[in-house]
Amino acid sequence: MATTTTANGIPAAKRLRAIGPPVWLWGVIVLLALLPVVGGKTGLISNYGFLQLSLMIVYAIAVLGLILLTGFNGQISLGHGAFFAVGAYTAAVLIDQASWPYWATLPVAAAVCFVVGYLFGLPALRLEGHYLALATFALAVAVPQFLKYRHFEWFTNGVQGINIFKPDPPFGLPLSADQWMYLVVLAVAIFMFWLARNLLDSRTGRAMMAIRDHAMAASTMGVNVAHYKTVVFGISALYTGVAGALHAIIFEFVSPDSFRFELSIAILVGAVVGGIASLPGAVVGGVFVQVIEKYADALTKQITSAVHLPIDLEPWTIYGIALIALMYTMPMGIAGGLALLWRRLRGS
Amino acid sequence: MTRTTRRTLLTGAAALAVAAASPAFAQKKYDEGATDTEIKIGNTNPYSGNASAYGLIGKTIEAYFKMVNDNGGINGRKINFITYDDGYAPPKTVEMVRKLVEEDKVLFVFQTLGTPPNTAIHKYMNQKKVPQLFVATGASKWGNPKEFPWTMGWQPDYATEAAIYAKHILETVKDPKIGILMQNDDYGKDYLNGFKAGLGKDNEKLIVQLATYEVTDPTVDSQMIQLKNSGANVFFNITTPKFAAQAIKKAAEIGWKPVHYLNNVSISVGAVLKPAGLEASQGIITAQYGKDPTDPQWAKDADMVAWNQFMDKYLPQGDKKSSFHTYGYSVSATLVEVLKKCGDNLTRENVMKQAASLKNLEIPLLLPGIKLNTSATDFYPIQSVQLARFEGETWKLFGKVISHDAASQ
Numbered sequence: 012m013a014t015t016t017t018a019n020g021i022p023a024a025k026r027l028r029a030i031g032p033p034v035w036l037w038g039v040i041v042l043l044a045l046l047p048v049v050g051g052k053t054g055l056i057s058n059y060g061f062l063q064l065s066l067m068i069v070y071a072i073a074v075l076g077l078i079l080l081t082g083f084n085g086q087i088s089l090g091h092g093a094f095f096a097v098g099a100y101t102a103a104v105l106i107d108q109a110s111w112p113y114w115a116t117l118p119v120a121a122a123v124c125f126v127v128g129y130l131f132g133l134p135a136l137r138l139e140g141h142y143l144a145l146a147t148f149a150l151a152v153a154v155p156q157f158l159k160y161r162h163f164e165w166f167t168n169g170v171q172g173i174n175i176f177k178p179d180p181p182f183g184l185p186l187s188a189d190q191w192m193y194l195v196v197l198a199v200a201i202f203m204f205w206l207a208r209n210l211l212d213s214r215t216g217r218a219m220m221a222i223r224d225h226a227m228a229a230s231t232m233g234v235n236v237a238h239y240k241t242v243v244f245g246i247s248a249l250y251t252g253v254a255g256a257l258h259a260i261i262f263e264f265v266s267p268d269s270f271r272f273e274l275s276i277a278i279l280v281g282a283v284v285g286g287i288a289s290l291p292g293a294v295v296g297g298v299f300v301q302v303i304e305k306y307a308d309a310l311t312k313q314i315t316s317a318v319h320l321p322i323d324l325e326p327w328t329i330y331g332i333a334l335i336a337l338m339y340t341m342p343m344g345i346a347g348g349l350a351l352l353w354r355r356l357r358g359s
Numbered sequence: 360m361t362r363t364t365r366r367t368l369l370t371g372a373a374a375l376a377v378a379a380a381s382p383a384f385a386q387k388k389y390d391e392g393a394t395d396t397e398i399k400i401g402n403t404n405p406y407s408g409n410a411s412a413y414g415l416i417g418k419t420i421e422a423y424f425k426m427v428n429d430n431g432g433i434n435g436r437k438i439n440f441i442t443y444d445d446g447y448a449p450p451k452t453v454e455m456v457r458k459l460v461e462e463d464k465v466l467f468v469f470q471t472l473g474t475p476p477n478t479a480i481h482k483y484m485n486q487k488k489v490p491q492l493f494v495a496t497g498a499s500k501w502g503n504p505k506e507f508p509w510t511m512g513w514q515p516d517y518a519t520e521a522a523i524y525a526k527h528i529l530e531t532v533k534d535p536k537i538g539i540l541m542q543n544d545d546y547g548k549d550y551l552n553g554f555k556a557g558l559g560k561d562n563e564k565l566i567v568q569l570a571t572y573e574v575t576d577p578t579v580d581s582q583m584i585q586l587k588n589s590g591a592n593v594f595f596n597i598t599t600p601k602f603a604a605q606a607i608k609k610a611a612e613i614g615w616k617p618v619h620y621l622n623n624v625s626i627s628v629g630a631v632l633k634p635a636g637l638e639a640s641q642g643i644i645t646a647q648y649g650k651d652p653t654d655p656q657w658a659k660d661a662d663m664v665a666w667n668q669f670m671d672k673y674l675p676q677g678d679k680k681s682s683f684h685t686y687g688y689s690v691s692a693t694l695v696e697v698l699k700k701c702g703d704n705l706t707r708e709n710v711m712k713q714a715a716s717l718k719n720l721e722i723p724l725l726l727p728g729i730k731l732n733t734s735a736t737d738f739y740p741i742q743s744v745q746l747a748r749f750e751g752e753t754w755k756l757f758g759k760v761i762s763h764d765a766a767s768q
Contacts, residue, residue, distance in 0.1 A: 059461040161543065170475060170544050172449060174482040262453060264479050269450040 043197055047190035058189040062261060063301065065189070065196045069257045071297025072200055074281045075207060075290070076250030081279075082288030083211060084243045085223030087140065090147030091251045092275035093154040098124050098252030099259035099270070100158065103173040104166050106260070113178050113260050117199065120256035121249045128248020132241035151275040158267035172266025175259065192261045199257060203250060204290060210246070211290075219243055251278070277303075284337055286344030295345045303330055386703070392466030393705035398698065399439045400424075401459030401468040403476065405447035412630075413472050415677070416495060417442050419687025420470060422673035427691075433698045436705075441465060447472075449479035456480045460489050467492055467710055470513075470690055474498045474546055477510075485509045490711050492697075493690055493740075497624070498549050502738040504715070509707075511714055511738045513690055517546065517622070518553025519742050520646050521595075523761050524620045525557030527644070527746060528593055532618055536567045538591030540582055540606055542598055543571040550597045550622060567591050572602065579605050587615040596621045604635040611639035619643045623744075628653065628753065629680070637752060645754070646744035649689060650724050653680050653753055662723040689724045693731065693740070696720060728760035 046064070050056030056064075077091050101123050102116040111119075131150065138146055158167050167173070180191035210216050218239050221229035230236045259265045281300040286292025307330045314329065341348030392399040404417030424438040432438065441463050443455040452471065459465045467490035471477050474496040481500075484491040485507045493513035494501050497520070501512035528535050539554070541547040555563055568589035570582035579602050586594065587610075594617040596606055603625035610619070621643050625631050632640040650657045657663045666688055670677050677684050698705075700713040717740060720731040731740040743762040747754040 057462055059458055062457065171478050172475075174479075176482075176486070262450070263483065264450065264453050266449045266475070266479065268448055268475065 040201060044194065047186055047193060058187050061187075061189040061193045065193045065261050066258070067298045067301045068193075068196045068200045069254050069261070069297070070278070070281060070300040071294045072203055072257070073251045073254035073278050074285060074296035074300065075204065075293035076247045076252075076254065077278050077282045078285075078287060078290070078293050078296075079207060079210075079219075079250065080243055080247035081282065082286075082292075083216070083223060084219045084240065084247075085226075086135070086240065086244065087144050088147040088247070088275075089144050089279060090149070090151035090154075090275050091247075091278045092270050092272065093147075093150045094124050094128060094248040094251040095255035095258070095274060095278070096154050096158065096265075096267075096270035097127055097248075098255030099265045100167065100173075100255075101252070102256035102259045103175055103265040106175045107173050108166060114195075116260075117253055117256055120252050124252025124255075125245040125249040127252075129241050129245035131248070132244025135244060136237055136240055148272075148275075151272050155267040155271055158270070167267075170267060172264055172269070174264055177261060177263055189261075196257050196261065199253065203253065204293075207250075207290060215239070280334070282344075284334070284344055286346030286348075286350075289344070289346045289350070292344050292346035299345075303333075388704045388706050388709070390466060390706045390708075391464040393436075395436070397437050397439045398433065398705060399441065399463065399465040400694075401456070401463060401465035402440065402442040403445040403452050403455045403459075403468075403471050404442055405472060406444040407446050411446075413447075413495070413683065414444075415681060415683040416470070416472060416687040419674065419677075419684045420691050423669070423688060423691035426669060426673055427695060433695060434702060445476055447476060449475045452476035453479050453483070456483070460484075460487055465489075466705060467707055469493060469694060470495050472496070477501070478545070481507065481510060488707060490707055490714070492710070492714060493694060495690075496546075498546060499553065500549075504736060504738045509711060511711070511733070511740070513693065513740050514686075515623070515646070515648055515741050515744050516553075516739055517549040518556065519739065520623055520744060521550045521553035521597075522557025523646055523744060523746075524595060524644075525554050525562075526761075528618070528620075529558070529562065532593055535565050535593045535618075536589075536591045537565050537593045537595060538568040538586040538589055538617065539566060539570070539595045540579060540586060540598060540602075541569065541571045542602065543573055546599075546624075547571070547597050554595060572598075574599070578609075580609050583609040583615070584613060587613055591617055593618045594620065596625075598622070598625055600625045600627060600631045604631045607632070607635035607639050607643070611636060621645045623647070626754065627682070632749065640749050643749045645747055645749075647747045647754060647756065648726060648729055648741055648744045649682065649685055650726060651682060651754060652685050655753075666724060685724045689722050692722050692724075693720070696722070726756070726760060 046056065047061065050060070073091065073095055076094070077088060080086050080088055098120040101120040102113070105111040105116045105119060106113060135143055135146060157163065159170055161169065177188040177192055179188055180186045184191065186194075211219070218229065218234045221232065221234055222236055222239055226236050277300050281296030282292070283296075284299050285294070285296025307327055310329050337345070343351065387395070402417060402420065404414050405411050406414040406417065421440055421442060424440045427433065428437045441459060443458070445452040445455050452473075456468060456471070459468060468480075468484065469492050471480065471491065472495035477491070477494045477496055477498075480491065488509055491510040493511060495513075497512065497514050497517045499516045499518040500507075501510050502516060503510070528537065539551065541551055551569075555566075558565065568586050568591055570579075570585050572579050572582055579598070583606055594610070594615075596603060596619060598606055603621060607619075607621075610616075619642065623646055626645045626647070632643075650660065650663060652663070652666075666685060667679065669688065670679055670684060674684065697710065697713045697717070701709050715733045715735055715738065717731045717733045722731060725741070726745050729741060729743045729745075732742070733740050743760050745756050745760045746758050747756045749755075
C-alpha cells in the first residue's frame with residue numbers, strides 16, 4: 012500500500028486513524044447506545060439495571076479524573092470525593108433552588124470544580140508524595156463537615172440533603188427516565204474520554220507524563236512544571252466534578268453523608284485496580300467501584316453459607332482478599348494485566 | 360411513574376369504588392407485590408455501621424413474620440419479608456429502597472429505620488406512590504398526610520413527647536426556669552419546637568437558656584456549665600445516648616440538681632444510665648409508651664409471657680433485656696392488623712387507607728391505656744405516653760397515660 016505523506020511527514024492513513032476511535036470501539040459504543048432499545052423493550056434490563064449501568068459509567072468518569080492526575084501526572088490524591096461532592100452539590104443546588112435544567116448544570120459544575128481543583132493545586136505544588144496525600148485526605152474529611160455547616164444551610168439544606176428529580180426524556184421519546192439518563196451519561200462519558208485521549212496525545216499530555224516521570228528533567232527541558240501541575244489538578248477535579256453532577260441527577264439525592272471519606276478511597280482503589288495509567292482502566296475501575304459496593308455484602312454471605320465457615324465474615328472480608336489477590340497478580344491493574352496477557356498471546 | 364402503575368392504581372381505585380358500593384362484588388385487587396399466595400414487604404435496617412445496634416429491630420420483625428407464616432399467614436397469604444442493610448447511610452438507603460420498589464417489586468416498604476435514611480427516600484416514595492409505612496423514627500414530619508400521603512410514622516412523635524413534658528412542667532414545677540440542651544439537627548429541632556408549642560407563646564420566656572451541640576462535638580461539658588450558671592431549675596435534655604450520658608454525669612459533677620426531663624430515645628438503662636452513673640440518674644423523668652422487658656411489674660403479664668415464648672422459639676439468641684425486641688414485636692403486630700383489615704384488596708392505596716383508619720387499636724406490649732388512632736388527617740398512630748421516673752435501678756411509671764392531640768405541621 013503506497014503511503015502518501017503529508018506536510019508533517021506523517022502517513023495520511025495513520026493520521027486518519029488517530030482522529031477517531033478504532034472500529035471495534037465504535038461497535039461497542041453503538042451496542043451500548045442501543046441497550047435501552049434492546050434491553051428496555053424486551054424487559055431484559057429493568058430500570059434499576061439501567062441505574063446500575065449509569066452509576067458504573069459515572070464512577071468511570073470519576074476514576075478517569077483521578078487517573079489523569081495520579082497515573083499521568085504523578086500527583087497522588089486521597090481526596091477526590093471532595094470534588095465529586097462539589098460537583099454533585101453544584102448540580103443539586105442549581106436544579107433545586109434555581110430550577111435550572113439538568114444539562115445546563117454540567118458545564119457549571121465542570122467550571123466550578125476546575126476552579127476549586129486549580130486553587131487546591133496551587134498550595135499543593137509545595138507538597139509531594141505523603142504530604143500531598145495527607146493534604147488531599149484533609150480535604151476529603153473536611154468537605155462533609157463544610158456541607159453540614161450551619162451557616163451554609165440556607166443553600167445546602169444541611170444534614171437533610173437535597174432531593175431532586177430525574178428529568179423525563181425530551182421530545183416524547185419512548186424511553187423511561189432511567190433509560191434516557193443512561194444515554195445522557197453514556198454520551199457525556201464518551202465525550203470526556205475522547206477529550207482525555209486527545210489531551211494525553213497532545214503536547215500537554217507529553218508534558219504531564221514528563222513531569223510524572225521526572226519533574227526536574229522536565230523542567231530542564233522547558234516544561235513549566237508549576238503551570239501544568241495546577242492545571243492538571245483543575246482538569247482532574249473537573250472530570251470528577253462532572254461525574255458528581257451526573258451522579259446527583261441520576262441518584263436524585265445528595266447529602267453530606269453521601270460523600271464521606273470512603274468515597275475518596277473507593278475512587279482511588281477503583282483507579283488502582285482498573286489500571287492507574289490507562290484509559291480503559293478507568294472503565295474497569297468504575298465498574299469495580301459500583302459492583303463491589305453492592306455485591307461485597309451479598310457475595311460474602313453466599314460464600315459463608317456455601318463453605319459453612321464457623322465464623323461470621325464481615326462483608327468487606329471478600330473485598331480485602333480480592334484486593335490483595337489482584338495487587339499480587341496484576342500490579343498494573345486489571346487493564347494493565349489484560350494488556351500484558353494480550354501482548355503475551357500475540358507473542359510480541 | 361410508568362403508565363402501567365397509573366392504570367393499575369386507577370383500576371384499583373375504581374374497583375374499590377365498586378366494591379364499596381356493592382359488597383357482594385368484592386373482588387381480589389392487587390398491586391405489584393401482592394398475589395393470592397404472598398405479600399412482599401420491603402425494609403432497610405442498619406445491620407452494619409455505627410447504628411448497627413438498631414439492626415435487632417429488623418431481625419425481630421423477620422422473626423415475627425416467620426411466626427405469622429408458621430401460623431397460616433394473613434388471610435391465607437404468606438409474608439415475604441425482604442430486608443437490606445443500609446448502614447444508616449442515606450445514599451445506601453436510597454439505592455436499596457429503589458431496588459425494593461423497582462426490582463423486587465414489593466407492595467410497600469415497612470419500618471425503614473432512622474430519620475436521615477427516611478428523609479432521603481421521603482419524596483421518592485410519595486412520587487412513586489408506594490407506602491412508606493410505620494417508619495422507625497419519631498420525627499413529626501412523618502405525620503403529614505396532605506403533602507406526603509404515602510408516609511406514616513408509628514411511635515409517639517418527638518413533638519408530642521416534648522409537649523407533654525412542657526405541660527407537666529407547667530403543672531408540677533413552681534416558678535420554673537427551663538434550661539435546654541439540644542442536638543443541633545433535624546431531630547433536636549423537632550423536640551424543641553414541640554416543647555415550645557406545648558409551653559405556649561406566653562410561657563416561652565420561661566426558657567432561660569438554650570445550649571446546643573453538634574453531633575460531632577467531643578463533649579457537652581461547657582454547655583452543662585453554661586446551663587447551671589443560667590440559674591435554671593428545670594432541665595430538658597434533648598440528646599442522643601452518648602451525649603445524654605455525658606450530660607447526666609456532668610450535672611452530677613458540678614452539683615446541679617434540676618428537675619430533669621430526658622428524651623425517650625436515650626432512656627436505655629444499659630447504654631446511658633449505667634455509664635452516667637445510676638446515682639446521678641435518680642429522679643430523671645421520661646415518657647414511656649411500651650412495657651419495659653426489665654420491669655418486674657410485667658413479669659406475669661399475658662403480653663410479656665407471650666413475648667418471652669416468641670423470643671424463646673424464634674430468637675433464642677436474643678437479649679431479653681433489650682427494648683428493641685419489644686419494639687419490633689409491637690410494630691409488627693400493628694402491621695399484621697392492618698394487613699388483616701385489607702382482606703383481599705391488597706392495593707397500595709388500600710394499605711394506606713386501612714393504616715389510616717385505626718380506631719382505638721390495642722397492640723401487645725404497649726402500656727395499658729395506650730391505643731392507636733389514625734384518620735385521614737391524623738397520621739400519628741401513637742400519641743399517648745406515660746411518664747416514668749428513674750428510681751433505684753429501673754424506670755417506675757407514675758401518673759396516668761397522657762394523650763396529646765399534636766396538630767400536624
